[in-house]
Amino acid sequence: MTGIQELAAAYGVRIELADLGDWGRVRLIAEYDPNEPVIRVNTCESSLTLRQAQGDMERAIAHELYHHREAIGEIPRIRDRAAREAAADAYADAVLRTRSMPCRAASGG
Numbered sequence: 001m002t003g004i005q006e007l008a009a010a011y012g013v014r015i016e017l018a019d020l021g022d023w024g025r026v027r028l029i030a031e032y033d034p035n036e037p038v039i040r041v042n043t044c045e046s047s048l049t050l051r052q053a054q055g056d057m058e059r060a061i062a063h064e065l066y067h068h069r070e071a072i073g074e075i076p077r078i079r080d081r082a083a084r085e086a087a088a089d090a091y092a093d094a095v096l097r098t099r100s101m102p103c104r105a106a107s108g109g
């Protein structure tokens, strides 16, 4: 289980693989469904190498977790869609930065 999956689990969000269809030029890696809640990872998104796909998948899950945090009221929902998506991307970047280097915190100063 990767760090991002643990984080999702801590939020009570399930992650499942799903065929979300081929979106052609638009890449749909993951979607968030607040009803369950669940983040579905698109198994059709296979245009990348495995390593790239894993990084993109983790980033997409972190992005969708931002929307979950909105849904549960942990953070306010930004009205402007573009600003909201940018905030979700920034959150994903921050999460992956801190989560991908577990040794740094342990080694101290």
Ligand SMILES: [Zn+2]
Pocket: 063, 064, 067, 085, 088
């Ligand atoms: Zn989004």
